Amino acid sequence: MTLRRISCLALGLALGLAAVLAGAQGAYPTRAIRLVVDTSPGGITDMLARLSAEGLGAALGRQVLVENKPGAAGNVAIEYVVRSPADGYTLLIGAGGNIVIKPFLERALPFDPLHDLVPVFCVAEAPHILVVPAALPVKDLGEFIALAKANPGKLYYGSAGAGSPPHLALEQFARLAGLQLVHVPYKGVGQALPDLIAGRLQVMSMSIGSARPYLNSGALKPLAAGSKRRLAGLPEVPTAAEAGLPGWEMSAWFGIFAPRDTSPEIVRRLNERLQAVLEDLTAKQRLFEIGAEPVGGSVAAFAERVRADYRLWGQVIKESGVKLE
Numbered sequence: 001m002t003l004r005r006i007s008c009l010a011l012g013l014a015l016g017l018a019a020v021l022a023g024a025q026g027a028y029p030t031r032a033i034r035l036v037v038d039t040s041p042g043g044i045t046d047m048l049a050r051l052s053a054e055g056l057g058a059a060l061g062r063q064v065l066v067e068n069k070p071g072a073a074g075n076v077a078i079e080y081v082v083r084s085p086a087d088g089y090t091l092l093i094g095a096g097g098n099i100v101i102k103p104f105l106e107r108a109l110p111f112d113p114l115h116d117l118v119p120v121f122c123v124a125e126a127p128h129i130l131v132v133p134a135a136l137p138v139k140d141l142g143e144f145i146a147l148a149k150a151n152p153g154k155l156y157y158g159s160a161g162a163g164s165p166p167h168l169a170l171e172q173f174a175r176l177a178g179l180q181l182v183h184v185p186y187k188g189v190g191q192a193l194p195d196l197i198a199g200r201l202q203v204m205s206m207s208i209g210s211a212r213p214y215l216n217s218g219a220l221k222p223l224a225a226g227s228k229r230r231l232a233g234l235p236e237v238p239t240a241a242e243a244g245l246p247g248w249e250m251s252a253w254f255g256i257f258a259p260r261d262t263s264p265e266i267v268r269r270l271n272e273r274l275q276a277v278l279e280d281l282t283a284k285q286r287l288f289e290i291g292a293e294p295v296g297g298s299v300a301a302f303a304e305r306v307r308a309d310y311r312l313w314g315q316v317i318k319e320s321g322v323k324l325e
Contacts, residue, residue, distance in 0.1 A: 028088055028266055032063040035256070038077035038094035040070040044209065047290050048123050048254050049093045055277030056270070074098035075109070082116040086259040088266035091120065096253040097165050100310040104317045105163045114310060117257040119303040120267050121274040124292040126207040127227040128169050128250035129237060131220045133199045141223040141243035144203065145177050152180040155202040158192030161185045163322055168313060169205035169226060169250035171320045173240075176247050196220070205250055208233055209291015226250035233288060253295060253309075255302060271299050 037049045053064035069077040074094055084090035099113045138144040148155050159167035162185050174181045184201060186192040189210055195201045197219045208231060214220040224240040225231050226249045240248040258267060277283055278296045287294055
């Protein structure tokens with residue numbers, strides 16, 4: 001066999017292999033995709049999962065199955081996805097707290113969320129708002145801060161437990177404002193609400209979805225939104241920066257992740273399809289109804305948000321000394 005013939009054969013094999021690989025990559029997905037949820041059915045993460053699965057399935061022409069794997073505050077689902085093949089057929093949707101806060105509170109995790117997962121798409125966020133009982137004699141954030149400074153150690157705030165977003169949000173708020181507030185942990189926001197409405201607690205940080213019924217009834221009043229811009233659902237409520245406390249932000253985001261080493265091309269394709277889903281007006285309305293706002297954006301932008309929140313909450317937890325109960 002001549003050298004020229006060998007070279008031609010080698011070139012042909014290389015081109016053929018490239019075509020096969022390109023075809024295989026371009027064919028994704030060829031079967032159903034599983035979207036694993038880190039909570040039980042019925043909550044906001046589950047609702048976002050079903051909205052995402054419905055739209056993504058239609059965009060890809062393949063079924064996207066929602067699979068709830070609750071347990072261990074999200075650890076069961078995360079570990080399952082981390083140990084799944086990195087082929088784009090098993091994805092995770094979870095709350096940001098389980099990705100960026102958990103490593104600082106649980107030292108024996110069998111995985112590293114930032115290392116073992118690849119950010120794909122930020123579906124939505126549920127910004128927190130600072131709320132007080134209707135009877136508390138303050139009309140804005142400045143007056144509340146003045147009241148708290150005049151009564152150090154005498155104002156109480158509730159949370160869904162040590163290390164929960166409502167807890168960390170008030171820890172950060174108190175530090176930024178120079179306040180001495182007393183933390184009262186509950187087993188959930190729902191259990192804290194009666195005490196807040198009755199005035200036994202003086203302030204809480206809550207998602208807009210949880211707070212909206214009580215704002216509408218007049219039982220609670222909002223002081224500030226923990227977001228970069230005013231909320232579409234509460235446009236009359238100023239951001240914390242507008243109210244005089246720049247730097248206080250608390251927004252629980254919900255994102256989709258893939259196992260480490262998933263092909264960048266698959267990640268990019270999923271991101272693009274999900275972005276199209278999020279731009280649909282019906283999807284935006286459904287998000288608004290459950291107290292969430294669409295986020296979207298590139299893979300790189302989501303990855304940077306994950307890293308930035310990891311640094312932020314790591315610092316808050318270290319400086320405040322927050323520990324799990």
